[in-house]
Amino acid sequence: MNTVTVETVNLTRRYGKFMSVNNVNLKVPQGEIYGFLGPNGAGKTTTIRMLLGLIKPTRGEIAIFGKELSKNRIPILKRVGSLVESPSYYGHLSGRQNLKVLARLLQLPDKRIDEVLDLVRLTKNAQRPVNGYSLGMKQRLGIAAALISRPELLILDEPTNGLDPAGIQEIRELIIQMPKEYGITVLISSHLLSEIEQVATYVGIIDQGKLVFQNSMNELRKLSQRNIHVEVNQPIEASLLLQKQGWKVSIEDNILSFPSITHEQTASIVKELVLHRFSVYRVVEHKMSLEDTFLELTGTRQSL
Structure with missing residues (x-):
């Protein structure tokens, strides 16, 4: 500095x-x-x-x-x-x-x-x-x-x-x-x-x-986070499987959420789910905007 x-x-x-x-x-x-x-x-x-x-x-x-x-x-x-x-x-x-x-x-x-x-x-x-x-x-x-x-x-x-x-x-x-x-x-x-x-x-x-x-x-x-959201038919069972394999995963609105993973890691997760006969409906990248970060830091959801 x-x-x-x-x-x-x-x-x-x-x-x-x-x-x-x-x-x-x-x-x-x-x-x-x-x-x-x-x-x-x-x-x-x-x-x-x-x-x-x-x-x-x-x-x-x-x-x-x-x-x-x-x-x-x-x-x-x-x-x-x-x-x-x-x-x-x-x-x-x-x-x-x-x-x-x-x-x-x-x-x-x-x-x-x-x-x-x-x-x-x-x-x-x-x-x-x-x-x-x-x-x-x-x-x-x-x-x-x-x-x-x-x-x-x-x-x-x-x-x-x-x-x-x-x-x-x-x-x-x-x-x-x-x-x-x-x-x-x-x-x-x-x-x-x-x-x-x-x-x-x-x-x-x-x-x-x-x-x-x-x-x-x-x-x-x-601080703006990049998450991957994966929608599957049995989210609880799928998350338990992936957690046992060492993946950091949470469930938000019945959708699997993975923080800051690469394209290759995303592909590995999808492959693992398909191999264990889970139906993968959608894979979506969600990036937290700078405004989201600001609102989170200030503890507000008001529009700027």
Whole structure:
């Protein structure tokens, strides 16, 4: 694993008796896109607000760039860009004028305004009033504002919320570009598995305030199981025979189920059943989808 950019130890936030974030141990590797995934109300935004110093943890520690946030808040946050919920802007001003206000506050040269406008592909619309921007353009302007100070860490909370498919694609391409071309570590939260799957290299899944999974996206995909289902005339007798021969088999809805077996093993099982005069009606491969895996990890069956 790369150097860790963000690390939390037992991060917890309680509101009265309600535990919004419960002993969360995040590890965000440097130069990666970390997808922070969970159903609405799982604790994502509360965690992000704590990472940005907007609210204080009830207990636990936060380290960013290897330094404790509580003791180095200002120097750390100077190296962090963020977009939490909807971007704020002056609607009557142009995109360029909005960024110019921010550049003046941060004492940055006008050259940087041009750079971020080009980065988020808003140069052609830079002179238009922001009130006339589409939702996708407003989100890109918000990301431009987050990038203007050349951050090393970019934190985006649900950046594709409310966008049409074209706007979602724009933001997705922009996020993927950040680590590759500029070396920026990105932490992006979403309740949409499909969005995280397309951009993230690492993923953390939070549910009811608890981190239930954290690893690379490839490791999450490996959890998607491939089962072979075999329908026979006497499933109980058939399973007993195969178990005696050393096969790992279970019965689901009167159908034999075999976890992660090869084509050759499937053929051997079918041959064995036929030799023992069982009638084999059907052989079906069943692969658990990534969404099934997510729903299993979060203990929900709700649609995402």
